[in-house]
Amino acid sequence: MKKKILAAPYLVWMAVFIVVPLIMVAYFALTDNAGKFTIKNISDVGQYANIFVRSIWLSVIATAICLVVAYPVSFLLSRMEKHKQGTMLMIVMLPMWMNFLLRTYAWMTLLGNNGIINHLLGLIGLGPYKLINTSGAVVLGMVYNYLPFMILPLYSVMEKIDKSVLEAASDLGCSSMNVLFKVIVPLSLPGITSGITMVFVPAISTFIISRMLGGGSNLLIGDLIEMQFLGNSYNPNLGAAISLVLMVIILMIMTIMNQFSPDDQVLM
Amino acid sequence: MENIISLKNIVVDFEDGERILKNISLDIKDKEFVTLLGPSGCGKTTTLRIIAGFLDPTEGDVLFEGKRINGVPPHKRNVNTVFQRYALFPHLNVYENIAFGLRVKKLPQKEIVKRVGEMLELVNLKGFEKRSINRLSGGQQQRVAIARALVNHPKVLLLDEPLGALDLKLRKGMQTELRRIQQALELTFVYVTHDQEEALTMSDTVVVMNNGHIQQIGSPTDIYNEPINAFVADFIGESNIINGCMPRDCEVEFTGRRFECVDKGFSPNETVDVVIRPEDVKIIPAEGAKLTGIVESVVFKGVHYEMIVDGVDHKWMIHSTKAEQVGTMVGMTFDPFDIHIMKKTAAEED
Numbered sequence: 001m002k003k004k005i006l007a008a009p010y011l012v013w014m015a016v017f018i019v020v021p022l023i024m025v026a027y028f029a030l031t032d033n034a035g036k037f038t039i040k041n042i043s044d045v046g047q048y049a050n051i052f053v054r055s056i057w058l059s060v061i062a063t064a065i066c067l068v069v070a071y072p073v074s075f076l077l078s079r080m081e082k083h084k085q086g087t088m089l090m091i092v093m094l095p096m097w098m099n100f101l102l103r104t105y106a107w108m109t110l111l112g113n114n115g116i117i118n119h120l121l122g123l124i125g126l127g128p129y130k131l132i133n134t135s136g137a138v139v140l141g142m143v144y145n146y147l148p149f150m151i152l153p154l155y156s157v158m159e160k161i162d163k164s165v166l167e168a169a170s171d172l173g174c175s176s177m178n179v180l181f182k183v184i185v186p187l188s189l190p191g192i193t194s195g196i197t198m199v200f201v202p203a204i205s206t207f208i209i210s211r212m213l214g215g216g217s218n219l220l221i222g223d224l225i226e227m228q229f230l231g232n233s234y235n236p237n238l239g240a241a242i243s244l245v246l247m248v249i250i251l252m253i254m255t256i257m258n259q260f261s262p263d264d265q266v267l268m
Numbered sequence: 269m270e271n272i273i274s275l276k277n278i279v280v281d282f283e284d285g286e287r288i289l290k291n292i293s294l295d296i297k298d299k300e301f302v303t304l305l306g307p308s309g310c311g312k313t314t315t316l317r318i319i320a321g322f323l324d325p326t327e328g329d330v331l332f333e334g335k336r337i338n339g340v341p342p343h344k345r346n347v348n349t350v351f352q353r354y355a356l357f358p359h360l361n362v363y364e365n366i367a368f369g370l371r372v373k374k375l376p377q378k379e380i381v382k383r384v385g386e387m388l389e390l391v392n393l394k395g396f397e398k399r400s401i402n403r404l405s406g407g408q409q410q411r412v413a414i415a416r417a418l419v420n421h422p423k424v425l426l427l428d429e430p431l432g433a434l435d436l437k438l439r440k441g442m443q444t445e446l447r448r449i450q451q452a453l454e455l456t457f458v459y460v461t462h463d464q465e466e467a468l469t470m471s472d473t474v475v476v477m478n479n480g481h482i483q484q485i486g487s488p489t490d491i492y493n494e495p496i497n498a499f500v501a502d503f504i505g506e507s508n509i510i511n512g513c514m515p516r517d518c519e520v521e522f523t524g525r526r527f528e529c530v531d532k533g534f535s536p537n538e539t540v541d542v543v544i545r546p547e548d549v550k551i552i553p554a555e556g557a558k559l560t561g562i563v564e565s566v567v568f569k570g571v572h573y574e575m576i577v578d579g580v581d582h583k584w585m586i587h588s589t590k591a592e593q594v595g596t597m598v599g600m601t602f603d604p605f606d607i608h609i610m611k612k613t614a615a616e617e618d
Contacts, residue, residue: 164355167322170342171349172369172420178343182372186359 028240041241048224048242055221056249058135059203062142066150066199067192069143074154074191075184078161085159092151095144104141104212111137111213133215141209142199149198157191158184193257201250221246271331272298272424272456273319278328280314280480288314289325290480296424296458301450303459303467306477307503312460313352315477316426319458321345333423343372347424348417352432354409356401356416363388363397365412369420387415390449407438418449424456431466443470464504468492476500497610498541505545510582512542512609520609523581525558531609541610546574546587548606557599563592 032038077088095103110116111131121127131137161184169179185192207222214220221242228239273296280289289311296302304312317323318330321342330337337345348369356365364371366387370380388394391411401409410430417425427446431439447470450457461467467474468488476483476491476499484496495501498509512522517532522542534540554560561579573591577584577598584600592598 162353162355164351164353165357167320167342168349168351168355168357168416169368171320171322171347172416173343173372175341175343178372182368183357183359187357 025240025243028237029244030241031237033235033237041237042245044238045241045245048221051219051221051224052245052249054135054218055204058139058218058220059142059200062139062146062203063150063196063200065139065143066147067195070147070150070154070195071192074151074158077151077155078158079163089155092148096148100145101208103145104209107137107141107144108132108212111140132213133217135214135218137213138210138218138220141213142203142206145209146199146203149202150195153194153198154188154191157188161187189260193260196257197254200253204250205246270298270333271295272300272333273458274329274331274334275315275318276329276331278315278318278325278330280311280318280323281326288480289318292328292480292482294475294482294485296456297473298423299454299456301447301457301459301470301472302475303461303471303473304475304477305461305464305467305503306483307462310477311480312462312477313428316349316428316458316460319424320347320349320426346422347426348420348422349426349428350413350417350430352428352430354413356409356412358401360401361397362393362399362401362404362412365401366415366419368416373420383419384415387419390418391415406433407442410434410442414446414449418453418455422455424458425450427457427459429460429462431461431463439466446470468504476503478503495543495608495610498543498612501541501543501608501610506585508544508546508549508582508584510542510544511539513537513539514609518604520607523559523579527558527607528604529607529609530605531607534609534611539612541612543608543610544602544606546585547572548602549584549586550601551586551588551590551592552599552601554597554599557601559600560597561600563594563596563598566591566594 029041030037030039032040073092077085077092080088108115112118113128113130113132115132117131118128121129165187166179166183169183170176174182204220205222207220207226210218210220210223225239225242225246227233228235228242273294275292275294278289278292279287281287292311292315294315304315306312314323318325321337321340321344324339332345332347357368360368363384366384367380370383375383388397391414393408393411393415396404396408401412404412410433413430430446431442434442443466446457446459449455459467459470468491471488473485474488474491475485478499484491484500486494491500492504495504495507498507501507502509510522512520514520514531514534515526515537517534518529520527520529520531520540520542559579561577561584564576564578564583567574568591569587572587572589575586575588575592577586577600579600586600
């Protein structure tokens with residue numbers, strides 16, 4: 001009985017700030033502005049299918065890039081001497097200590113039509129290129145902001161892989177490639193799935209990155225939701241419906257992800 | 269018998285500049301059970317890693333069946349290793365752990381089933397195929413590790429303190445088991461241990477190492493009965509080691525007295541190490557004895573008592589089946605052929 005008391009602060013928190021709001025979201029999504037039950041909001045979400053597709057597509061690309069970039073780095077990191085690992089991890093984390101908005105603003109200055117990159121390219125007679133307000137810039141922003149969330153879980157599982165297990169694999173006939181695919185990848189699977197979750201979920205629901213780097217033409221789900229609450233097209237019921245659909249989509253994707261995870265490492 | 273592995277003048281320096289192996293040469297014969305024995309840090313595991321291919325020597329050659337294999341990666345060598353803490357694959361079950369090497373070599377499924385089955389039988393793990401390795405005892409994990417290495421039919425099996433984590437009874441059982449497997453499969457085993465008893469029990473040849481040098485190579489009986497220097501004598505079973513000198517052939521002086529011995533060939537008055545095994549010291553009445561001392565402690569060791577007798581110049585360790593009273597004065601004697609005279613070694617200096 002005593003142990004249950006320890007969970008009380010969080011249980012209260014969860015009830016007030018998670019369960020109740022979720023119920024409210026569901027309530028708004030399923031009612032019209034007069035408070036009557038309707039599924040019109042949900043069916044209206046269908047109009048924005050292209051935005052959903054774009055959001056999913058861009059976050060999938062960003063997540064894939066993060067994985068490809070983070071995987072080898074995490075492995076190298078995990079094989080370094082212990083005291084060097086600490087320094088390197090700090091460097092990886094460093095950008096996260098700076099304000100998220102500031103980091104994204106920095107990219108605006110870099111990528112702008114008259115920005116630093118185009119200016120430098122101009123000096124050697126290239127450009128100017130249209131860098132900002134493209135979907136590429138949105139993906140770049142996502143990768144830049146969320147890369148550490150991929151590196152950290154990967155590093156923490158890889159760090160636990162015993163060096164002698166890798167030696168055993170090569171002793172038993174594995175080339176370096178074989179060691180990677182037969183031992184390192186299977187053993188780091190929990191890190192891969194949690195890294196994907198930690199990058200994909202914030203990426204698919206972001207609105208700052210797309211607003212600042214994507215211009216008006218690269219609207220994401222996050223922007224769409226924001227517009228329903230704060231924009232001209234004020235419609236909280238539709239906004240709640242979009243949020244609900246997004247949640248279901250994320251839930252589905254995570255369920256699929258968990259199929260690849262070992263039984264004892266399920267994320268949700 | 270032919271040499272299957274030869275190490276020629278191997279030197280290994282680690283990155284921090286420390287010299288781990290200092291010019292080691294060793295021939296290992298086919299179908300031989302060779303044990304590398306020494307205290308921790310003596311370079312025995314490093315020697316094993318050089319044979320396995322995890323480490324390249326700074327200087328010297330590694331030969332396998334007469335061919336130089338320096339720089340050949342581990343997966344291209346016809347040797348397999350049983351690791352110190354087994355290093356089993358945590359994501360695979362018992363069967364898949366054992367089948368790992370065969371799957372990598374893309375053997376036909378039928379062959380894999382047959383060979384893994386044979387191995388499970390050899391190491392008494394039938395019925396454990398589907399078991400996760402996290403749910404095995406230390407002894408079972410150990411046997412999976414052995415099966416996983418042997419299933420590849422290596423010419424040489426390298427074992428790095430494979431029994432170190434097991435309790436005494438299990439270890440004894442596994443020693444006999446390993447010896448049986450080695451003889452049944454007619455393989456060459458290179459076995460690393462710091463346990464001298466294990467080395468003497470299992471091996472055809474024992475290689476005693478210390479400080480990156482090989483001290484002595486020989487059969488277990490040779491090593492025990494004719495240790496080449498004080499280090500080997502001390503490491504292989506306990507010994508009384510006393511500074512002495514040789515006034516002339518067949519006479520040795522230590523603790524201020526002269527004794528008859530059987531060694532010769534030393535220069536006059538050369539300083540030497542005198543080694544006498546604790547079981548070779550006999551206790552006699554103190555009256556008229558050449559050597560006397562006061563019994564300082566008596567410890568029961570099972571088969572015998574271990575006594576420390578303070579003889580002023582040296583504290584004697586004595587093994588005897590009869591205990592003496594602590595505090596009594598006793599005499600000690602030993603036969604001339606039980607006094608082993610050894611040259612002072614250069615190896616002790618570094």
